[in-house]
Amino acid sequence: MQNWFRKVLPAVAALFATALMVGTLSAQGVTTGAASGLITDQDGNPLAGATVEFTHVPTGFRTTAVTNVRGIFTVQGLEPGGPYTVRIRQIGHRPVTQERIFIALGQTFRLNTGLQVTAVELEDITVVADPMAAEFAATRQGTLTTISEEQLRDLPTLNRRITDLAVASPQIVPTDANNGQGLSVVGQNNRFNTIQIDGSTVNDRFGLGATGTAGGQAQGKPIGYDAIKEFQVELAPYDVRQGNFTGALLNAITKSGTNEWIGSAFTYYRNQNTAGEPLGCRGAPDPCGNEFKNAQFGGSLGGPIVRDKAHFFTNLEFQRASAPATGPFIGAPASIGGVQPDQIGIDAMNAVLGTYGMAPGSGSSVTNDNPLDNFMVRADWSLGNNNRMVFRYSYNKAALDVFNRTTGTSDPVFRYDNNAYQFTNKTHNPSFQWFSNFSNGSSNEFRLSYNRIRDERDPFVAEPQVTVDGFTNGAGEDYQIRTGSEQFSQGNRLGQDIIELTDNFTLASKGGHRITIGTRNEFYRVNNLFAQSSFGVYSFDDLGAFQSGASADVAGYTVSGSLTGGSVEPAVFNSATIGLYAQDQWNVTPKFNLTFGLRVDIPIFFDQPTYAAQVNTDFGDPGVPSGKPLWNPRAGFNWDIDGLGNQQLRGGLGMFTGNPAYVWVSNAYSNNGTGIGILGCGPTNPNGFAPAFNPDPNNQTLTCVDGAGNPTVGIGDGTFLGEVDIIGDNTKYPQVLRGNLAYDRRLPEGFILTFEGMYNKGINDYFIVNRNVPTAQGTDQNGRTVYGTQNATGRSDPVYFNSSVYGTGSSGVFDLGNTSNNRSYNVTAQLRKLVGNSLVLTGAYTYAQSKDVQSFTSSRATSNWRFGRTNSGDQFADETTLSSFDRTNKVTMTGTYLFPWQSWQTQLSVTYIGMSGTPYTYTAGGSSGRGDLNADGTNANDPMYVIRDASDSGIEWNDPADAQAYNTFIGSLDCLNKQRGTIMTRNSCRNPWQNFLNLNLRQALPAMGKNLITLEIGFFNFLNLLNSDWGVTKSAGGGVFSTQTIGRVTSSTDDG
Template sequence: MQYTRTAWIAALAIVLGASALGTAAAQEFRATVTGRVTDQSAAAMPGVTVVITSTATNETATAVTNAEGVYTLPFLRPGLYTLTAELDGFKRYTQESLQLQVGQTATLNISMEVGALTETVTVTADTLEASRADRGTVIDSKRVTEIPLNTRNPFMLSILSSGITFNGPAIYHRPFDNGAIADWSINGGWNRNNEFTLDGAPNNSIAGGNNIAYVPPVDAVQEFKIVTNSYDAQHGRSAGGAINVSLKSGTNDFHGTAYEFYRRKWLDTNWDLLKLQGEERPDHKLDQYGFEVDGPIVRNKTFFMVNWEGYKESNPNIETEHYPDEALRRGDFSNYRDASGNLITIYDPATGRLDANGNWVRAPFPNNIIPQDRINPIATNLLHFWPLPNQAPDEGCASYRCNFFLSPNLATDDFYNLATKVDHVFSEKTKMFVRYAQNYREEIRSFNGITGPAEDSQGPLERINYTGVWDWVRTVSPSFVLNLRSGLSQYVEASRTDAALGFDATELGFSADLVGQIPHQMFPRININDFTNLGRNGFGRGTTTVYSFQPNFSWLKGSHSIRGGLDMRMTWLTQKNSGAAGGMRIQHDDRFTRRDWNQGDPLNGSAFASFLLGLPTHGDINNNLFPEYRWNYWAPWIQDDWKISNRLTLNFGLRWDLNSPVWEAERRMAYAFDPGAVNPANDRIDHSVFPGDIMGGLRFIGGPDAPEKYPYDWDLNNFQPRAGFAYMLNDRTIVKGGYGLYYMNPTGTTFTTGYSITTPLVSTLDGNRTPSVTLDNPFPQGVAQPPGSSLGLETNLGRSPNYSNPNFEIPKVHQFHIGVQRVLPWGTSVELSYVGSRTRKLQTQWNGINEPSAEFRDSCNPLLGGNADFCRDRLQNPFQGVSGFEGTDRFEGATIERWDLNRPYPQFDGIEEFERNDGLVNYNSFQAVVNKRFSDGITINATYTFSRMIERWGWLDVQRMIPQEGYYWSDRPHRLTFSTVYELPIGEGRAILGESSGLLNALFGGWEVAGLFVYNTGRPWDIPDVYLDPNGERTTLNPAAINEDTDYGADIIRAISAPCTARYDDSGTLIPRSPYGPAGCSEPWFTSRPPFSSRVLAFRSEDIRRPPYRQFDINFAKTTRLAGDVRLQIRVEVFNLFNVANYDEVNYNTDLDSPLFGTIDKNNQRQSGFPRQIQLGVKLLF
């Protein structure tokens, strides 16, 4: 159904009603203090005035206890406070040095003593968060500024929290790596589906794939909290995890810092790859510099903070490329050999013929040399764009690969970052702040080592952020507080290669007629299997704009602390993406130059030979829509924290997410596939060849049998109950637990079929026996123009349409935990918890709708007695010459494969359905946390997580719809973290040399050590699509195949003891494929699947894991007082102290033909993380 006018009115009423109460923060970053006041007989005391005062700004907030003796002080900025409680006839109660953290609800129960107000009882006891069942980790400003951070991105300190897995590349932690640094899975939540907020306002971007939008400078951050389990209804629109950052505010005193962080080549250790190549350390320069200043504009009233940062880096981007040598450029393949030295024979496609047995056969080129007059002139013109090799092929590589070592291949980044904030206190009852921030990044990076129009590069990649927020708090009465917040953010990500844009492809020999039809003039993308490509895959620009208005109130009623509000957002995504074939993409493989037209063989055929002959095998030209997608979101919520007693608090919440379906500004969207409609092309085909009716086609938004606006129905039942408890067994022990239901943030945008269209390169009309086009005219039918919805059911005839599930439901996560927290002496606490989650209705896709039946497929599977040639047989084509099929093989070919003719909808190739809800993830874990707050010069945080993460996602058999079940790709069973900041007890006022001053104190005082350690078990091996025995019956690896003593420090990391592999030919005969197996390897451990069979193995292996990840960073700092409060800090930060080469992002080789199958070869593979790097830093603080 569609969202009706009545529903709109109802939603508007909800919005207006909630707005009357105030605006709800999506994630409240400020702290709350709550508790019960009693006399010495434990009786509740109403009417007690409780005042809390900021030590930094003298701001105050006041509450009066109600009849239950309960008080609540909400919306307190993180920082240091003093709290007092007063009532005539009782001594004044004072709590000093009350440290409040971001998002904290601190429970402070007060016992009043009889006496005069002039008498004071002063305490300094620790506060416990005993009013909420939530779990999370607070990273305070001390750890933010002192723990070593590679490239100073504060979000990366999230790795110190339990239950969190970072899945991004270890070399991309920088504050402008917005996509990589969003790769977090929190307590089993789907990767990249977490909520990021900045000062309570949304900080996510759909552009780039649910990226983090703005990353603030380190020195602008007050602190931040990673919420790993929340049973508070104010949190939502995520897989259950949230990271809330609070920026600093000014105080009554001026503070500031100016800093420079410096790296150079001489401070770096060399990469393993370069050491093995005998190469020197590459050039590397990084300067990160800036200043932060905060203070009063008007004392006790108005405060400011400003932080500006610059970042300039040139970073090595080491690559081993595969360029054609001089012999190959002449067509001389006489020394064209595989990694074992076997000659690879090149066959001449012009000699193809049927032999006496009816098999299509070809003859080899004499002497393995292509005659000069057979080399295509366009190929000749393209040859000039590849540099010649600069080295002999690396050991373990084929004779034509690994022959150009690209170093340092510097990538340059220029980045600046600005954050500003102004706070104003109108009165004790009314406060406000505004914040504005922006940053800009430009990267230049080459991916193929070529300069000029043929380069494949970020030339440049730009990322731009603008973000602002306005926040207003009003204390209406001692028991009722309003908060209004409005935010606006915009994230832009744009990538292109300026050197390629505007290139005239007629200079290469392509016809002016073809070039004139290409939508975007740029150097064509030329792909050749096993060789480095020419050109890039097009350009793109995505802009996400988010308007947020979040109304919120806090109301104390008896023993109930009630909060509620409305989370409102409007999101706009503008996409200007040319597609992978933004200009023209032409690809080559070995199918026309190998012996067998329908089956590969590692010892014959060459993609480069096909290229020289001018015989492409794939290609396309994209003609894409630039859509403007929009989403609206409303989420009313209510939360009740019920303080039943001083020991027990219950949390109850309810949130209702109203996510509008995505829509396109001009309604340019495909809707769904209609399988029951007769396709109008049915009237034009030859029914003597195809007697049945041609059924099925796409429907479009605004067209017949389709909605007017939305591609799927409103999901109106997204109610999210939350419940938790916190029970204090005693003053030092708390038991917590809870359950919460979350709905994720839908971001699907696969709706442009018809409004975008791809012109395919039709390379053959007889199933790869003979080529049908050459480089001289690769698209003889011209370039297709997008028809929009005008063709209706006939859209994409002869092509592969896709659509989104019209019954899509928003995925949901059930999150739960139970645990115990114990407060120990020295400001230390220990927490032990069981944490689990169940994610349901995950977004998946399915391409089985237009595949022939499983029974038909089985009839062609040789292991089931079938005949592969039966499916490949070519029959008369009923679509030849039929209008509507122009530019496709169905239009051109006189014959069509039996396989294609037996598709349910044979007028199309593959059809894919997106936004299905077939996926699920189950997560179970034990988590332990030890935390020591900063006191006596030291803070410590240590965590251990033992977990399992199992998924059902994807398909083993798309026809029978058998799902794939196994380990989630980022499952890491063991995870250990440790961090500390330790001020050495030496120097003036310290335990050692405490009486020293002058030179002695300058030399030995002010030293500090800070560090972090992270260990993760490796991810499961992405196992290739093979059989583990010749019959496909085994589902676990043969123990003999597993290398039990994997040496991660060796030059070649071997997960497989030795490759013992084979393949099936079309008759079902098992052919040994690898001569590298161990002696006695009679039955292969890995066998490529026979044709027309389905996958039997899960995507990942539980028996073999990638190498583990290990990180150990340390900071040595010396702070010297220069004059008054002016201090100079010198820092030496060492990243990867023990120079551990991590390869956790590298999958083991899955090429069955390679002697390196099941290994990671460090000779040809760059490590995942940086080698040891030393950074020098200087900070001037006041």
Template sequence: MKKIYVGLIAFLVSAMAFSQGVTTSSIGGKITDNTGEPLPGATVVAIYVPTGAKYGAATDFDGYYRISNMRSGGPYRITISYVGFNDYVQENVNLTLGQSTTISTGLAESATALDEVVVTATGTGVFSSSKTGTETNVSQRDIQTLPSASRSLADFVRITPQAQLTEGNDGFSISLAGQNNRYNAIYIDGAVNNDVFGLAGSGTNGGQTGVNPFSVDAIETFQVNIAPFDVRQSGFSGGSINAITRSGSNEFSGSVYGFIRNQDLVGKTPPDLVGDDEQREKVSDFSAYTYGLRIGGPIVKDKLFFFVNYERQDEETPQPFNFSNYTGRSTLGDIDGLSNFLQSTYGYDPGIFDDNTRTLESNKLVAKIDWNINQDHKITFRHSYVGADNVEARNSGNRNIGFINGSETFKTTTNSTALEWSSRYGNKFANNFVLGYTRVRDDRDPAGAPFPTVDIQDGGGTISFGAEPFSTANLLDQDVFTITNNFDVFAGRHTFTFGTNLEFAKVKNLFFAFNYGDYTFEDQFDDNGILLSSGLNQFLTIQNSDVYQHGYSLVGDGTVGDESDGASEFDTFLLGLYVQDDIQVTDNLKAIVGFRVDVPYWSDGAVNEDFNTRTVGLLEAAGKDLQGARVGQGINPTAMVAPRVGFNWDVNGKGTTQIRGGLGVFTSRLPLVWPGGTYNNNGITGGFMFEFDQPFEPDVNNQFK
């Protein structure tokens, strides 16, 4: 997906590219004497007070300086000194993620000043000179004070005006700038944390279980960007969500916390779920518990620090059902008789149907090490783990009876590791290197013992039992490697950035719907509409089914379920190159000009020679333009070009009135599930059967093909 922003107007066209986040902040400015003459060689030292980490630079011939790759947040203590002049000290400076804060001043000669000048910073960053696009910054203070019912990312993203949230069984889906959530990018410490395959409604790894991708107590700050004109940020046409985890400091600190939600702490039935003749009532019983702890501190003061966070999430949502509201033909005795028949005839227990409870259990862990090697080199290492186990229980309603062993169970684990190395080489060069690896394992299974899926027409209702049909052979493995490197060159009013972003994804996706077999039994009527035999009677008397469906593997030994052969396996490689010039045009005007190109590469899939030699020729002879496409042939790489330009003008030079804007092209990642279908549906690894009047076969390993 690609977008072009001009002020508040967006134009959208289709494309594909990377995800790439920014993990640091910077400061810069111009140092002069009281007459406005530049002071070359003035020393600028920034100290991150919590850890004592030092960052430094000297001004150039024109009095300009720039310190990049600084940790976001604060507070910082900035000291500017020059021989023969009084020191200038600015306290409580807080840096915004991805932005450059301007700190310029004129120094007074020592003969005319008795003490150092100390300034306490109190600005909010709303008029930051580095802002050109649309963004929302959420600080640690905001995270601690904003109301949060679900303890999820969505609670804080909702303060962004361009965000729209939709709640579903998989949690919140976040739309930014009116785009599909799959066109967003999510980073943690610069590493990709999207569900790159694109199945989760929330757009995050493990999102199909409804689990939050991280504990908000582990987050230092995060940023929501809609149109940043900085070419380092890419991989989205909706918006990016960029989170930075906490770090340890020179003081030990920690917390133990717990949050509880249940039916007594929420309102009555939402108005949009209440009919015209109904009254709002107390919601059904449920429970949601979140508890955890965090601790951080020094290993070696001013040098080496640690941070650890653990969080547990337990949720239960019963789905009570009153059989008297059921509109189907069968009585409660009929349903109990069906359950007994299944157990005595086939040895299958369908479970209960009148209070099927949805559950979610998850564990989250974040561990982080920060090493201040010296003033010029700093390393951060972070590993996070998210594991979740969700039972999406099949429920019963007025028009359906659903037995619980027909539910979906979903287990997911995500391990994410990131290494960041920030360096400075003299006053001219700086480098930021980020290496990331994310491993995701999603396994969706049917609950209960293996048994075919059965749907029985029951007058105005339906009775369902057996395996959840889309969970019978369904798993997804994702391994994503990312490398990002930004090299900065400082040249007076200019800061040149030369960067690259590489992403390699390895995917294995197994999916055969109705892999255990799927049978439908319908009510039977004569020509006059008189009921001859109910669907339930058809099943109990072992009549043929009305409809039969079965998806299966065409390769391997015929094993069913997650051990089936025939999974699609493919690789993608994404290459991004970019260059940018951040220009201090005047003391009141900054401009940014950049250009990037992104190129995706796809591996070849299984070749279907028969289709390619016979069917393709027939299609082309019929006038179909296939543009050279063949089954098994990888997608041709196409370069995505994204020029950007932005500006920021401080109208009166006092930081009270600002005009900013820009123009740019934004290219988003393409969810791999869409082109991934070409690797699944190739005509040689998977088959599907749809038939009428088939006998019922209870053995999932002996279905009709």
């Protein structure tokens, strides 16, 4: 950590000094809003020297500007929201006051008015602002959805996290429909999103959690829900200050204190009595194992420190939740499904564990806990009329027990309760902002933040993981028992430190031009230990073999260790992304606004991975990309067609560069031939037999042995490199070309109609290949590219690039490169009613299509290569098919209705999301490596050949009845039936349509004075409450055909 600060602090200090020099020399900010306009006299002539004073009514903060010789004024750094009161005055003219002005986040409020000449002092002329001005602001150009403070308060949210409502953006779809986590836009991986709070990045930059936020693995929240004032989902912002993403930008701002003391408290509670029965429990007698509880509670307090000068706001929120683990347990009803053990088997297993001094396990039901704590404090203070400072500190603490028993039908495994693990997270995020407006019309925004993220994945016990086969329950069902430390939790922790420094300087408007120059810089340090299997992972064919523990009785063994000896060291590296930019917001005419600019992002790595000499020899000294600039030009426009703000045409085109999920980069610092090696041994493993069982997790044997017990291949002995992950010098950070075109029109009764299209083209998307399988050996009779042969047992014998070094048991040499073939688009029709006394409503339909070469769905290089692309062709050919993130159709509706009675008000809010199901592919798989149809060394990732009929010779069957059953199955699915005689195209099948309807009912209760008490009832998946068959997500999830029933998939090589 000290080395990192020594590397980073000089750069931060230099940039800080530059920012201060620029600031003392100065567009709306990314965390604020702005206002500009033209002040004229009664004859329409520009009025120079007029004073324009904005007063934020809740806090009393004032910002003043003076019109220039052209009558133009600009005010930057305004706190979003309001209301604001604006007073415009000039000696000899009657003042004008505009009230109830609301400033939109990231937009510039346009204020044009005239002053009348008067010889005597008269009262101000008072005008009420247009409440929909932000929707037709000249700076509104790209694709944007705003979630207001009222929507955050009113719309139903089950988990009270800001990302819950991001799906209200018509173009956003969840990657996990069951819990709404993981947000994807235009087919982009959810790891390519950036999430900001007050301009400070709160991402899990490493990219492990589905939510995308720090603490996401433990279901943590970056900030309490009631601390958020407003947030935006930006998909194509042409403001070059916005960057570091190729997916979506979620930009949230926090609440501030006011001149009034305002406090709030809340509590939400739900348990199994307020929820529908799980599918497996319907009609089943107790115990069903569905008991759970979720209590969320907290409060906020804000008020003045010095009235009109300084204010504070603080928020504290908690969650205490517990839920039963899924799957069977002793005594569970049969409706739960899965193979249940007998207590006899549990006792027998525990007896053997006792002989090794290992912890006994249990077959009873298990409860997973998920406590969350959030704290935030913010202070705002005003230094005169034109300087405002904001300090915020956020703290997040989260823990999540992870355990389930979803046993399958093939080789079902019953997990002991001690095979669980727990995610824990602690995140600290202080930030500081300084907004300045200068007398000459220039402005400056400075921001400095730090994010300290610590994650651990702790197993419940420190023991080897042991799986024992050969158990049979009273119903005659076979099963296995698994105990000990969960394989991927053995030695697993992550530390991230992020420093951000940003400064944006905007020059005074001249000739309709408003020029901004700035820099945004992110310094990143990662310390990641992923020593999977370091405690040892064993499998045995029966309990007797486990009791023996001899080498010959171990059916399988996996272990990891340092390839250079000693203990496994974490992957540690330091990097930065330097962003420099300049842009011009040009009011070409009163009706046409143009924004154009250039941003350059420069990724820098202060450390390079240390590869083994053999890797450098074979693959040309791979490294990580550093110091290569990525240029991002952008241009956006807004045309006020009638000049009255009733209809507009807007759009733009630009390039966007984002950070990678650093876990993909970290792989190169761990799996490089000198870091960690993972060794597999067993009777059928070419590395040799497993060593004798050892219950000591800290003293595992790091070699395989021969029949006589002599070492064969070992970690650290020079004969084994394990998995190797490389990144080419020419590999670039993710970069896309994105554009949009939209038409907005006001309709009667406050409605706005929008038609919008968006296109996305990958410039530098990621693409991973296995260099250890270098060339194809030919194709089989079905047209599948093959890399080796299938032997008589159905296993593959792949041809490896360098078997003598990397070994035939190697996971591969995975090369992370780029492709420019990914593409996607969407079109949206939307109707909105954003203001009204009783009804606020939005409705939208989106049609989209996303195609990619490979969908990165994992944090591990081997898994991304194996499952990101179920391919039957050449692995090096970057051909596109339908993306795993594709959702062709989406219907989005949100609404809030306030019933007409005044006392004891009642309010109903609704959200509905309907969308196409996820695409999937049927693949071949089986135990002991069977089902590797293209013989590349891995199975369950090869799409199935779709037979013409039951007599098709493309597949040989052990039993003709299986061929007929397969033929009947194909006929039942249109997506397969129309592909007969061919290999199934990736993602050409799709799960059924999905519906999600949530309701929120708020009832005001009698209260004293200014106090307000409300009772709120949320109905989540309301359709399922109406009918148990509605609101059910049905998903094949990607079927895997077990090749146990297939004699062989014909794959005779055709080299012609």
